[in-house]
Amino acid sequence: MDYELDGNVALVTASSSGLGKASAKALAAEGANVVINGRNEERLAEAEDDVRAVAEGGVLAVQGDLTNYDDIEHLVERTVSEFGGIDHLVTNAGGPPSGPFMELDDEDWYGAFDLLVMSVVRLVREAAPHLRENGGGTIVTITSRSVKEAIPSLVLSNAVRMSVIGLEKTLSKELAPEIRSNAVLPAPHETARQQELIQAAVDRGEYDSYEEGLDAKGNINPLGRIGNPMELGDAVAFLSSEQSSFINGVAIPIDGGQGASNL
Incomplete structure (x- = not known):
């Protein structure tokens, strides 16, 4: 299926590896101009080569830390200056530390909130004016199946990622109809x-x-x-396309049926 993303601009964060990189590759293969991001310069350069190998459009790598607001502003500004706007925002971030509740301190909790929640808040705040242009755009947030079922020894992910889903649902109403907002909840890939x-x-x-x-x-x-990471990436590309134009405000498990939750 042609997702009709030729010439669109997609910004994918934390995309130097893993599911973020798979999402960037899927969007690039569909013809979108893609901006990737990561903290490690060497790994980011390798990811840029990987994405460029399948790309039908342009690829730009921008180094930055998602817990640094200046880096987020720079990331959005570079995307707009290079490609003229933003049509699709894919938010992703690394996982917080694992461990049982009693072994984690306030610094761990505040760090997890800054990484998982405030990075999305700041990215959307900066990108939304651009996403509204040219008929509107999309936001896809990569979170975790932990928002459906608590995973042992991952209390930070279990608790904090729920805030991202509450934010995504709110954005799906406040930013519509110009911007659609959805989330994907991966199991292990x-x-x-x-x-x-x-x-x-x-x-x-x-x-x-x-x-x-x-x-x-x-x-x-x-x-x-x-899962194969590209199976998640292809789902992100679909949610960014007009083929999913009536899907808004949902959180879709990409888990092969592993979850036990009814909803």
């Missing part, structure tokens, strides 16, 4: 982070091989596997 976790389990002796560890993670999913 075979990103570099998941590969590291599986390999660490192998090194601890929990599995005899990476393949065994990967199978073990996949066996708890009804589809018998974890």
